Structures are given as structure tokens and as C-alpha cells.
Amino acid sequence: MKVSRFWAWATFIVGAAYFFIPLIATLEFSLRMRRGEYSFDAYRVVLGDIRFQETFGYSVIIACFTIVLGVVLVVPTAYWIRLRMPHLRPVVEFITLLPLIIPAIVIVFGYIRMYGSNSPIPFLGSTRGTDVLLIIGYATLALPYMYRAVDTGLRTIDVRTLTEAAQVHGAGWTTIIARIILPNVLIAVLSGAFLTFAIVIGEFTMASLLNRPAFGPYLQNIGANRAYEPAALAVIAFAITWGCMSVIQVLSRFAPKSANNPN
Amino acid sequence: MSETFLSIQGVRKAFGQTTVVTDFNLDVDRGEFISFLGPSGCGKTTMLRMVAGFEEPSAGRIMIGGKDVTNLKPNQRNIGMVFQAYALFPNLTVAQNVAFGLKVAGMPKAEADARVAEMLAIIKLPDFGERYPYQLSGGQQQRVALARALAPKPKLLLLDEPLSALDAKVRVSLREEIRSIQKKLGITTIFVTHDQEEALSMSDRIVVMYDGRAEQVGSPFEIYNRPSTKFVANFVGTLNVLDGVVSNPATATVRVNDREITLKKGALNGAKAGDTLSLALRPEAIVLGKQAGRDSTLGGKISDVSFLGSVIRVRVGVGKNAVSLDTFNSPTSPPPVVGEETEISFSAGDVLVLH
Numbered sequence: 001m002k003v004s005r006f007w008a009w010a011t012f013i014v015g016a017a018y019f020f021i022p023l024i025a026t027l028e029f030s031l032r033m034r035r036g037e038y039s040f041d042a043y044r045v046v047l048g049d050i051r052f053q054e055t056f057g058y059s060v061i062i063a064c065f066t067i068v069l070g071v072v073l074v075v076p077t078a079y080w081i082r083l084r085m086p087h088l089r090p091v092v093e094f095i096t097l098l099p100l101i102i103p104a105i106v107i108v109f110g111y112i113r114m115y116g117s118n119s120p121i122p123f124l125g126s127t128r129g130t131d132v133l134l135i136i137g138y139a140t141l142a143l144p145y146m147y148r149a150v151d152t153g154l155r156t157i158d159v160r161t162l163t164e165a166a167q168v169h170g171a172g173w174t175t176i177i178a179r180i181i182l183p184n185v186l187i188a189v190l191s192g193a194f195l196t197f198a199i200v201i202g203e204f205t206m207a208s209l210l211n212r213p214a215f216g217p218y219l220q221n222i223g224a225n226r227a228y229e230p231a232a233l234a235v236i237a238f239a240i241t242w243g244c245m246s247v248i249q250v251l252s253r254f255a256p257k258s259a260n261n262p263n
Numbered sequence: 264m265s266e267t268f269l270s271i272q273g274v275r276k277a278f279g280q281t282t283v284v285t286d287f288n289l290d291v292d293r294g295e296f297i298s299f300l301g302p303s304g305c306g307k308t309t310m311l312r313m314v315a316g317f318e319e320p321s322a323g324r325i326m327i328g329g330k331d332v333t334n335l336k337p338n339q340r341n342i343g344m345v346f347q348a349y350a351l352f353p354n355l356t357v358a359q360n361v362a363f364g365l366k367v368a369g370m371p372k373a374e375a376d377a378r379v380a381e382m383l384a385i386i387k388l389p390d391f392g393e394r395y396p397y398q399l400s401g402g403q404q405q406r407v408a409l410a411r412a413l414a415p416k417p418k419l420l421l422l423d424e425p426l427s428a429l430d431a432k433v434r435v436s437l438r439e440e441i442r443s444i445q446k447k448l449g450i451t452t453i454f455v456t457h458d459q460e461e462a463l464s465m466s467d468r469i470v471v472m473y474d475g476r477a478e479q480v481g482s483p484f485e486i487y488n489r490p491s492t493k494f495v496a497n498f499v500g501t502l503n504v505l506d507g508v509v510s511n512p513a514t515a516t517v518r519v520n521d522r523e524i525t526l527k528k529g530a531l532n533g534a535k536a537g538d539t540l541s542l543a544l545r546p547e548a549i550v551l552g553k554q555a556g557r558d559s560t561l562g563g564k565i566s567d568v569s570f571l572g573s574v575i576r577v578r579v580g581v582g583k584n585a586v587s588l589d590t591f592n593s594p595t596s597p598p599p600v601v602g603e604e605t606e607i608s609f610s611a612g613d614v615l616v617l618h
């Protein structure tokens with residue numbers, strides 16, 4: 001008993017050290033831009049950099065569109081699979097996992113070959129088109145997380161009976177999804193959304209190869225050319241991701257309670 | 264009150280190779296309360312879902328108010344439905360749940376609010392509008408589900424085992440409440456249940472279902488006292504079955520154990536001398552000892568006596584068979600004793616010949 005307690009703590013401490021020491025070291029380093037004293041100079045430089053503001057703003061906008069696309073794609077799909085084609089669930093689950101298996105660089109080369117300016121669908125012929133393609137690519141990358149989040153949310157409600165109850169009261173598909181299904185999986189959708197946000201903000205490969213001014217390539221560029229600013233940026237990026245995760249935690253407390261417990 | 268409102272004509276339903284409902288015919292009058300009664304898996308829910316429009320019949324048609332609805336979607340049928348699992352929308356308050364159908368139909372808010380208040384009063388939960396479903400008991404949730412179903416003033420109300428998830432006490436009180444609301448609103452209702460007591464106590468007519476077919480359609484009185492098939496007789500109520508051998512078909516005389524019983528004319532239904540028949544008697548058709556007006560008697564031996572309060576249930580062995588009967592508990596006369604030789608009597612007209 002005591003021994004296992006000791007090992008549990010030992011493992012925890014080693015794990016925590018592995019996680020926190022680099023973080024603390026990075027934080028400490030990022031504060032040392034001014035010689036001989038701690039200061040937020042590195043942060044001031046980073047946040048004041050116009051390219052930081054531009055690339056970060058760009059990535060936030062792309063992330064928002066990605067989330068919208070992901071929700072519009074995943075919620076009705078996951079809902080329909082649960083409602084009408086439960087036997088296809090393993091197949092769909094596998095398909096949504098593919099982006100984890102296929103490297104982003106493969107996907108992006110595929111895009112470049114498929115959607116070049118003299119292809120039938122020339123996404124890459126214009127800047128807007130490339131943005132759209134980037135959003136589609138990000139939605140694909142976020143698919144495993146979005147699908148799983150939404151599917152888990154759907155599991156907590158009796159999709160079929162609720163759908164039938166809505167139908168018999170005259171509701172059509174749009175009403176059912178917008179008023180019954182989406183609100184009941186909203187928390188799950190939001191956690192999927194924040195995961196998507198975290199992924200898009202830090203993504204490098206796709207943005208770089210499609211040559212878009214996103215935050216990921218900017219991070220990489222700064223990291224290769226400066227000393228203190230990359231550390232500050234790493235801390236900022238970490239704070240954003242961590243913030244997203246805490247929001248998911250907080251939100252999950254507000255998930256609608258299931259009422260189908262006869263008593 | 265004899266205008267047909269719902270008409271189910273020759274409906275059949277198969278899922279792949281398995282036929283789940285066959286040759287189902289039923290005319291329901293406006294305002295009538297009909298129960299589908301049968302064991303689990305006999306196709307009650309499937310038949311109800313075809314009326315609601317969730318399943319499409321493989322053959323036959325369904326008419327509501329003289330209109331063929333066989334191919335209409337559920338949201339075009341103007342039906343109210345209550346599910347076994349309540350199926351309240353967890354993200355909406357009680358009032359929003361009740362208002363759901365009204366809002367979908369585009370009713371102005373003020374009017375809808377008034378209607379919701381009216382419905383909450385009918386189900387006796389006037390102050391529960393702001394609560395969420397998870398804050399209600401099962402019985403309350405089911406009443407809200409009823410209010411939600413009735414709010415848009417549907418022409419037809421369908422209930423699929425609405426009481427079976429509730430505990431016994433709530434079940435009985437809600438049963439009476441549903442029936443009284445149904446009567447007050449005069450809404451045509453189909454109530455699915457596997458509980459014979461529910462069906463017998465609530466219905467104008469009962470459809471006893473077995474293996475996808477309507478075995479018998481009739482009032483609770485008819486179903487109970489004149490079951491037309493062996494299945495119905497066995498499924499509804501307690502039944503005592505005695506083996507008898509036809510001794511004289513011309514006079515409808517049957518030998519049971521060591522005595523002869525003369526049945527109603529025509530009861531034998533063409534059976535020949537020497538044929539073995541199953542004769543059935545309800546417990547309440549039998550009395551212990553001889554009684555004026557009960558022309559048939561059989562000898563037996565008391566095998567069990569259980570005291571149930573106001574009544575005493577007695578089992579009497581008659582040859583290889585045993586019959587149950589109830590006698591009233593009378594404080595002045597001693598109860599029957601196990602092992603005692605006795606006679607039971609009944610009138611031949613109460614004997615059901617099971618085919």
C-alpha cells in the first residue's frame with residue numbers, strides 16, 4: 001500500500017518535472033531580454049510586431065471558418081449516422097481517423113496537384129481560393145477531434161426518440177437539428193471547436209506549403225532568426241492552448257442533464 | 264359516436280424476411296379509446312409507428328379523418344404521441360417543451376403562452392413551467408409529455424406503453440388521469456400496453472394482438488368474458504382449463520373427470536364423439552359448493568387456500584386439472600380447509616370451449 005503510494009507520487013513528480021521544467025525554463029529565458037534583470041521586453045517586441053498581429057489575426061479568422069465548416073459537416077453527419085446508419089459508424093470513425101495517419105504534408109501535396117491553377121477546380125488560382133482550401137484542409141485535420149467530441153455528445157441523448165418526438169410535433173430536419181440536436185450537444189461541439197482552434201493556431205505545414213501568412217509559419221520564422229522572442233511566443237502559444245483547454249473543462253459542467261431516468 | 268375516424272385497412276409490415284404485422288384491420292370511432300394489448304414483440308409498437316408515420320406499411324393503407332395518410336410523413340399527420348421513455352427535450356423547460364408543437368406550427372407567442380398555461384393546468388403542474396425535465400419525477404415528466412402531445416390539438420393521440428417505466432402507484436393514478444383528460448378532450452386515442460389491467464380499465468375497445476395479428480377486437484367486457492381464441496382467453500385474466508371428452512355431440516354433452524356436463528348448443532363447434540376439448544372457466548364463474556342457478560357441478564379436493572383480505576382464493580383439484588376460484592371472506596363462516604372434498608358449480612353457459 002505505502003510502496004505503491006510512493007511509486008505513484010514518484011511517477012507523478014517525474015512526469016510533472018518533465019512537463020514543467022522546460023516550460024519554466026522557457027518562461028525564465030523569455031524574461032531575460034534585458035541584460036541583468038527580468039523584463040517583459042521580449043513580449044513587448046513580439047506583441048508590437050505588426051507581422052505577429054497580422055498572422056495571428058489571419059489564423060484566428062481561418063480558425064473560425066474552420067470551426068463553422070467542421071460543425072456544419074460533422075454535426076449532421078454524426079447525427080445521421082447515429083439515427084439511420086449505426087452500422088456505418090465504425091467505417092465513418094475510421095475515415096475520420098485518417099488525418100491522424102496521413103501526414104499533413106501528403107494531404108497538402110495532394111491539394112497542390114489536384115487544385116492547381118489549370119485544374120478543373122483551381123482553388124490555388126487565387127488568394128481567396130487558397131484560403132478556402134486551407135480552411136478545408138484544417139477542417140480535415142480537426143476531423144478526428146470534432147467527430148469524436150460530437151459523437152460522444154450525441155451518445156448522452158436518445159437521438160432517435162427525441163427526433164421522433166420532434167417529428168411527430170411537426171418539426172422538419174432543420175428545426176430538429178437547430179432546436180433539439182445542436183443545443184443538446186452544444187458543449188461537445190464547443191469542446192471540438194476549441195480543439196480545432198488550438199490546432200489551427202499552431203499549424204505549420206499546410207499554411208507554409210500553401211504560402212499563406214498564418215501564425216505557424218511566423219512562429220517558425222521568428223524561431224529560426226531570433227533569440228528571446230521565440231521563447232515569448234512559445235509561452236503565448238502555450239497560454240492560448242491551455243486557455244482553450246480550461247474553457248472546455250468549464251463548459252463541460254454546463255452540459256444539459258439527461259432527464260431520461262425513470263424514478 | 265359511430266363515425267369512423269381512423270381506419271387501418273389490410274396493413275402488413277415486414278422487416279426484410281420477417282413479417283411483424285399481418286392483415287391488420289381496424290376502424291376506430293371518433294373520440295374512442297382503443298388499446299393494443301399483447302405480449303412483448305407481438306407488433307404493437309410497429310403498428311402504432313405505422314399510424315404515426317415512422318414506418319411505412321408493406322401493404323394496406325391507413326386513413327385518418329377520411330384522408331389516406333399512408334404515404335404522409337410523421338410531421339404532416341397532426342398526431343400527438345407519448346413515448347415510453349418520455350422523450351422530453353432536455354435542453355428546453357417544461358413550458359418550452361409544451362410549446363414546441365405550437366411554435367413549429369407558427370402560433371403567435373401570446374396565444375401559445377395561453378395554451379401552455381392551459382395545458383399545464385390540465386396536467387395539474389401549473390407552476391412547473393420554468394423547470395427542466397431533469398428536475399421532474401418520472402410521473403411528472405410523462406404528464407408533461409402528454410401536455411406536449413395535446414397542446415397543438417391533434418386529432419389523434421398515440422401512447423406507446425407510457426406507464427411502464429413508472430412505479431405501480433404512479434401508474435394507477437396516471438392511468439386514471441390520462442383517461443379523464445382523454446374523455447374531457449374527446450380525442451381519439453390508441454394506447455399500447457402489455458398490461459391487461461391497464462387495457463381493461465381504460466379502454467372503450469381492446470385489440471388483443473398476437474404474433475402480428477389482431478386476435479380479437481372488442482369491449483373489455485367482451486374480451487374478458489367471451490374470448491374468441493385460446494390465446495385471448497389465456498392472455499387476458501386468469502383462466503381455469505379443464506380437459507373434457509365429447510360424449511354426445513348431438514346434445515353437446517362432455518365428460519369431465521367422472522361427470523357429464525351439457526354445454527350450450529353449438530358450443531362444440533363440430534367436434535365429434537371422443538374428441539378431447541379444452542374447457543375454460545373464469546374464477547368468478549365458479550362457486551364452491553352447490554348454488555341455485557348454477558346447473559353444472561364437478562367433484563374435487565381443495566389443494567390450496569390463500570387469504571387475500573376481502574377475498575379468499577381457493578384452488579380445487581379436479582382430476583388431473585386444478586381450478587382457482589375466489590370466495591368472499593365472511594367473518595361468520597370459517598374458511599375452506601385444505602384436503603377437504605368439495606364440489607364446485609358453475610353454469611354451462613359460462614364455459615368457453617377453446618379452439
Ligand SMILES: Nc1ncnc2c1ncn2[C@@H]1O[C@H](COP(=O)(O)OP(=O)(O)O)[C@@H](O)[C@H]1O
Pocket residue numbers: 278283301302303304305306307308309310
Ligand atoms: N426496425 C426493425 N427492424 C427489424 N425488426 C424489427 C424492427 N422493429 C421491430 N422489429 C421486430 O418486430 C417485432 C415486433 O416488435 P414491436 O412492434 O416493437 O413489438 P411490441 O411493441 O409489441 O413489443 C419484434 O420481433 C421486433 O424485433
Ligand SMILES: [Mg+2]
Pocket residue numbers: 304307308309424
Ligand atoms: Mg413496444
